Amino acid sequence: VPELPEVETTRRGLAPLLVGRTFRSVEIRDGRLREPVPTALPALLADRRLGALERRAKYLLFRYAHGTLLLHLGMSGSLRLAPRGEPLRRHDHLRFTLVGSRELRFHDPRRFGLCVWLTGDPLLDARLARLGPEPLGDEFDGDSLRAALRGRKAAVKVLLMDPAVVVGVGNIYASEALFRAGIRPARAGGSLRTAETERLVAAVREVLLAALRAGGTTLRDYVDGGGEAGAFRVRLRVYGRAGEACTVCAAPIRCRVLGQRSTFWCPTCQG
């Protein structure tokens, strides 16, 4: 389940191998993603040098002089550099062949991913224009989070996953951050006191940075640009651990659905 650490791990792994280089050919094997992959993509990328590989929220931006390839991993997507001769797997939907012996493959069993072409300033695209602050950036702090939550009655966990509040935090890291901050997920967002929003900001940063250092979390599908699974799963404190003992107090971890998502927390450590 790619969240910010997984997308950023992918970006960091691929950027040194792709930036400044050219895709010799692009093959759309199955363009039925969240939106249809533009059939003009091979022509658009032919003989063009990749200027930069950036990330905004969970989107990857392949920057070219004449436009931007916007790519999202959805919930089961991965991007991997494979040796050219390696047999294609089921769900290898896109192939970007480099000059040389390797090719970039977009693999996505559930096809919730996205791959579209943007011209002009990509940050003005509707998908990116209304996004909130990056969780690891300076604009995300206790004051801005408190302002974003003010008056909101929805559960703080649901709001943490709202990209207008802060980007990059999905279902796994939302539960993990609230555990680290000692805040109960069902609390109304607007009920958090100043000290709590400060703690939550710090906890979001800590868990995302720790996951980044471990190369992300692999539950099932995720692999980084080199095909490696993320190692953070063993460090998850509450996610997926319903009924197991809390690592701090040994109370059984609880689970309930909030905002149609499974939510995990420790009943004694959190509130």
Add this chain to the structure above:
DNA sequence: CTTTAGGCCTGACGGC
């Protein structure tokens, strides 16, 4: 405005 529900899609899993 905020909040909630549904749809997209496949694979894994449990029950019968």
Add this chain to the structure above:
DNA sequence: TGCCGTCAGGCCTAAA
């Protein structure tokens, strides 16, 4: 063994 219902979830859209 095989079929079927359920679950998983990022993100968008529509409706309340």
